[in-house]
Amino acid sequence: MEKLIIEKSRPGRRGYTLPQLDVPVAELSNLVPDKFLRKSEPNLPEISENEVSRHYVKLSKLNYSIEDGVYPLGSCTMKYNPKVNEKVASMPGFAEIHPCSQDEHVQGALRVLYECGEFLKEVTGLQGVTLQPSAGSQGELTGILLFRAYHKDRGDDKRNVILIPDSAHGTNPASAAIAGFQVVTVNSLPDGRIDIDDLRSKANDTVAGFMITNPNTVGVFETNIREIEQIIHGCGGLMYMDGANLNALLGIVRPGDMGFDCVHINLHKTFSTPHGGGGPGSGPICVSEKLIPFLPVPQVRKEGDKFIIVRDTEKTIGSMHAFFGNYGVVVRAYTYMRMLGRENLRRISENAIINANYLMKLIEHEYLMPFKEFCMHEFVCSADYQKEYGVSAKDIAKRLLDYGFHAPTIYFPLIVHEAMLVEPTETESKENLELFAEALIKISNEAKTNKELVLSAPTTTPVRRLDDALAARKLNVKW
Numbered sequence: 001m002e003k004l005i006i007e008k009s010r011p012g013r014r015g016y017t018l019p020q021l022d023v024p025v026a027e028l029s030n031l032v033p034d035k036f037l038r039k040s041e042p043n044l045p046e047i048s049e050n051e052v053s054r055h056y057v058k059l060s061k062l063n064y065s066i067e068d069g070v071y072p073l074g075s076c077t078m079k080y081n082p083k084v085n086e087k088v089a090s091m092p093g094f095a096e097i098h099p100c101s102q103d104e105h106v107q108g109a110l111r112v113l114y115e116c117g118e119f120l121k122e123v124t125g126l127q128g129v130t131l132q133p134s135a136g137s138q139g140e141l142t143g144i145l146l147f148r149a150y151h152k153d154r155g156d157d158k159r160n161v162i163l164i165p166d167s168a169h170g171t172n173p174a175s176a177a178i179a180g181f182q183v184v185t186v187n188s189l190p191d192g193r194i195d196i197d198d199l200r201s202k203a204n205d206t207v208a209g210f211m212i213t214n215p216n217t218v219g220v221f222e223t224n225i226r227e228i229e230q231i232i233h234g235c236g237g238l239m240y241m242d243g244a245n246l247n248a249l250l251g252i253v254r255p256g257d258m259g260f261d262c263v264h265i266n267l268h269k270t271f272s273t274p275h276g277g278g279g280p281g282s283g284p285i286c287v288s289e290k291l292i293p294f295l296p297v298p299q300v301r302k303e304g305d306k307f308i309i310v311r312d313t314e315k316t317i318g319s320m321h322a323f324f325g326n327y328g329v330v331v332r333a334y335t336y337m338r339m340l341g342r343e344n345l346r347r348i349s350e351n352a353i354i355n356a357n358y359l360m361k362l363i364e365h366e367y368l369m370p371f372k373e374f375c376m377h378e379f380v381c382s383a384d385y386q387k388e389y390g391v392s393a394k395d396i397a398k399r400l401l402d403y404g405f406h407a408p409t410i411y412f413p414l415i416v417h418e419a420m421l422v423e424p425t426e427t428e429s430k431e432n433l434e435l436f437a438e439a440l441i442k443i444s445n446e447a448k449t450n451k452e453l454v455l456s457a458p459t460t461t462p463v464r465r466l467d468d469a470l471a472a473r474k475l476n477v478k479w
């Protein structure tokens with residue numbers, strides 16, 4: 001194992017030089033009360049520039065990223081993120097502005113916020129927007145708080161239920177519960193879609209709303225969405241779309257046209273910010289006319305050719321984030337959309353769908369496909385065939401690492417046994433998809449002929465199999 005940087009430290013070694021001091025030395029105790037002064041020097045690594053550089057380059061090589069290769073992590077949209085996004089986001093006019101600047105001094109920065117919001121309204125076919133939430137999950141919470149405010153404002157106090165399909169991402173029920181609602185689960189049918197009869201039996205005047213992902217988490221489009229919308233609106237509820245799978249819909253179908261009142265957009269997924277290391281992300285929501293009065297503040301509006309900040313509104317739910325959210329992620333999304341333009345946004349989704357279907361075809365003779373139809377931008381397969389030889393989805397995921405690929409999402413969605421959720425995205429070439437399929441097929445053959453190889457994987461990574469339960473329960477990040 002690579003040593004920690006503190007273990008490489010040697011007293012007196014330096015990686016910097018400071019200019020000669022040309023002012024009197026300040027007496028610290030005159031500046032900071034004595035009780036706050038440390039009694040001994042901090043234990044910081046002392047190391048040369050050369051060693052610092054090598055240390056971090058080595059660490060970066062232990063990581064796997066979209067810059068290394070295929071990253072088919074289903075539901076996460078790990079697409080290649082164009083470098084121009086980074087370049088624009090790091091321009092001083094964006095990166096170094098103070099969040100408390102006067103409106104008239106930061107018109108360009110406000111314009112980016114305003115126009116990014118307008119683009120998202122167009123993409124989703126909805127009428128209102130906030131860019132504040134810092135992740136999809138916080139967008140969910142914001143949306144459900146808007147639902148609550150809407151019902152309350154009408155004096156409709158008995159609605160305490162949010163309906164959610166059994167295939168939903170875990171953040172959906174978590175958001176509904178944090179917002180104070182009771183979660184009632186709606187079943188899926190064997191084809192992966194919502195069971196309309198089950199939905200109808202649960203739709204009543206206690207329902208505040210329905211949260212659904214479309215295309216859903218098994219990669220299938222909810223073709224009955226219009227009927228679903230009529231059932232929910234018919235009982236006085238509101239429609240929430242988890243927009244994590246928007247990479248399948250750009251320029252093709254709009255949530256507003258499907259009857260949704262609210263959708264979050266994971267900018268870091270669909271609109272390309274590097275993610276997967278824990279952030280920062282951004283989860284704007286777009287809303288229908290009836291939710292606009294309750295949107296968070298502050299908001300950017302356009303008056304004539306000026307952009308102004310509105311700091312309070314009569315019925316707002318308040319703020320979900322300081323200032324305007326994670327601004328740098330918004331700049332990246334804006335850059336990405338401006339670089340591509342309307343026509344090419346649609347091609348993102350078309351190519352994502354073609355790639356997923358091609359990959360699915362390449363492996364369908366080796367892996368069980370629980371849903372026998374075309375997929376959208378991702379598909380779910382199962383390791384049930386391999387399970388007969390004693391090899392699980394987790395084993396296959398580990399073995400993929402030996403072949404130099406990131407694993408797909410496994411054991412999600414929960415409704416599929418031994419699930420592997422594969423999302424290649426539009427940014428993989430045909431050759432890369434074929435290489436990835438070849439690895440999956442080889443692993444399936446290994447499961448039949450040499451399963452020890454698969455069960456002992458990974459063998460080429462810096463660490464082998466970790467006890468993931470122990471790491472989660474007894475987290476120790478201290479040296």
Ligand SMILES: *Cc1c(COP(=O)(O)O)cnc(C)c1O
Nearest residue numbers: 075135136137169171242244266
């Ligand atoms: C990623 C994802 C979320 C949560 O989004 P974050 O930005 O990670 O908070 C919610 N639902 C689905 C289906 C997702 O894939």
